[in-house]
Amino acid sequence: MQPKTAHSARALRSQGALAVLRYVHAHPAATRADASRALGLSSGSATEITSRLKASRLVGEDLPPRTGGRGRPSPVLTAHPDGPLVCVVDISHEAWRVAAVELGGGVLAESDGRHTGSPEVVGLLAGHVAALHARYGRRLRAVSACVAGTVSGTTVVQASGMGWRDVSLEALKPAGIPLLVGNDASLAGLAEARRGAGAGSRVVLHLTVEVGVGGILVVDGRPVDGATGAGGEFGHMPFGDPALECPCGARGCWDLEVDGRAMSRALHRPPPRDPRTAAAEILASSSPEAREAVAGAARALGRGMGALVNALDPDVVTLSGLATDLAAAAPEALSGAYTAALMRYRRADPPPVRPSTLGPRGPLAGGADAAFDVLLTEDGLDAWSRA
């Protein structure tokens, strides 16, 4: 199970092109000279590789903008106007979004709406995917779904926010096109690590709170998402009250301590039907009880964050969703619990905690990145070239 290195002639053939493609995807609006420098390519190689990529409709070159600098301007590498696309389907607790995304993350088409939480929405979304497929034809190379729930393979095994259990998303898959399914928090973390608040750090721990906690560890730009894609379900570690049973079937889940359900419980209210808006309401309230409920959730978040930092040793922690709001509303509660949970040696210089820079577009960006990770491989390029 050693990492396989490229060694076959076939593999070697595409390495340079792949490196440039990945660079273009990761750095939209980079010039050809930027890419050559970053990848250590000679100008001759750059010419050859870009001409190959242009010929196979993978990248285009735009005339350079006036930078004001001296010297010959370098053309900007962009997604090819007839280049590959991925379709991203983002299913959050109450809303959905379907988008066609090109290399570099540009969105060509987008639609969205709200839903009731019924799994029937999958059929509706399949229609949107099919419409994009009809519109873009063979340019559409993958479908990537981001779901607010626990994912195993292409099935949503549990989604507390929507009450789903064992909902397959295979219906989203047009024939002949790969379907990827991932947790929204994990995918948001992937994007955050590569392009957002974690950019530049090698090991990024991302945490999101919406209904429950989710997240992901991203190492060298690769998500540590386990055998079936369920890696990053940190919400089902027993950092909480062992007396509470989680909808997942386990007890004491961290999930139950940090969201609208937890804050409602702290206020002796009945379990809210919609934990997300309950949380927003409590966060907006200035009553001492509400503030204490918020502080309690922030402490629970900080405690678990510290535990995960002990175990996973990230360079940086990034937060999104309600976690950002908790950090803003009760910063001392959060950081106090975080520090107290850390091993002593870490306390002098703990990993910094940063709010998301991508915000609610994180899952979509991450879903697109995950799909392009599959396309920007030897096999993906081969398949593209044959068509």
Added chain:
Amino acid sequence: MQPKTAHSARALRSQGALAVLRYVHAHPAATRADASRALGLSSGSATEITSRLKASRLVGEDLPPRTGGRGRPSPVLTAHPDGPLVCVVDISHEAWRVAAVELGGGVLAESDGRHTGSPEVVGLLAGHVAALHARYGRRLRAVSACVAGTVSGTTVVQASGMGWRDVSLEALKPAGIPLLVGNDASLAGLAEARRGAGAGSRVVLHLTVEVGVGGILVVDGRPVDGATGAGGEFGHMPFGDPALECPCGARGCWDLEVDGRAMSRALHRPPPRDPRTAAAEILASSSPEAREAVAGAARALGRGMGALVNALDPDVVTLSGLATDLAAAAPEALSGAYTAALMRYRRADPPPVRPSTLGPRGPLAGGADAAFDVLLTEDGLDAWSRA
């Protein structure tokens, strides 16, 4: 922070050789034909690559053993008799071991002894390393230390079993040779994942109990060991009693629930000076109190195991050290707690739990693997070729 692909001519030039070298290291006693088939090399390429590797004193070829099969026998690829070596220093709670290891894991020289737990042992071990360096000269390419404690960079920031705090191991580093330091449980897990009970699985979670719990997640043969090498310190997640303070400074650490300290506590005994032998004694006892203490530790182990499986989604869990003994002594307690801690959807088909196959040699094997990971790179090969 995308993974860098090989694209420069220099990188391409060494890819084939690297692939073969890694294969030889991972599969000692493989024949040249095995390697060609596994890597998809044509026989011409195999000839060229092996002759290059032989010329640069990296691999040797032994005459084939009589396999009894038909056809022309294929020579066995071995470590070159003048090939690169790594020095592995294994520091456990009471013992140490220093070994010179060649490609493939063969041990050329080994010495061991016991120590009192004082950090002064580092000076003694530095002497042994220096002796190996003097004996093997430039063949010695790296020193890899495995320590029973929390590691950050090349410093042992905390070792509960030995009472160390902030002990630097830089003294082990001969001039001009890289020093790697890792946690013994993490390195044992690396070896277990690649060559032991986890071989063949893509995502392996390894857990060891000695004094406290340690482990590692290994994905595609790469250890997920964080920014500073402290990743895998699962023992300092608060799965335990929040009233108990851990020597690490945090509260409720899992560390305190599964080892000789935990079992002594359950028996209302004072904290043992040597938790490892206390555990052995309690495990050997047949009194109902002792068995219940063992079962309690097994339950705590199972509970945390389940939590980590929820969060990390491994294909398989491997156990070593005292964890294996707990699993053998109280299998129902362990598996019951494990299953109960899993999210419901996992319970039908949970990741299998397997005992170590490498046993106490795991850390040494893992330390050697970690060092060869550094040597079997373009840079490492370049450095070797220049000398």
Added chain:
DNA sequence: CGCATTATGCTCGTGCAACGAGCATAAACG
């Protein structure tokens, strides 16, 4: 306005590694 400066892209000859067909070699089998 035109030339120097700066920066980049293109052309083309060279080198390296892998490929693959054909041939040589080394065992086991009958």
Added chain:
DNA sequence: CGTTTATGCTCGTTGCACGAGCATAATGCG
């Protein structure tokens, strides 16, 4: 001892990156 099976070696071919030298396209200054 020839056949079968399996492997290694030779050598011409291919594809990619390199790098030196030249061409090109902007800025800036007199």
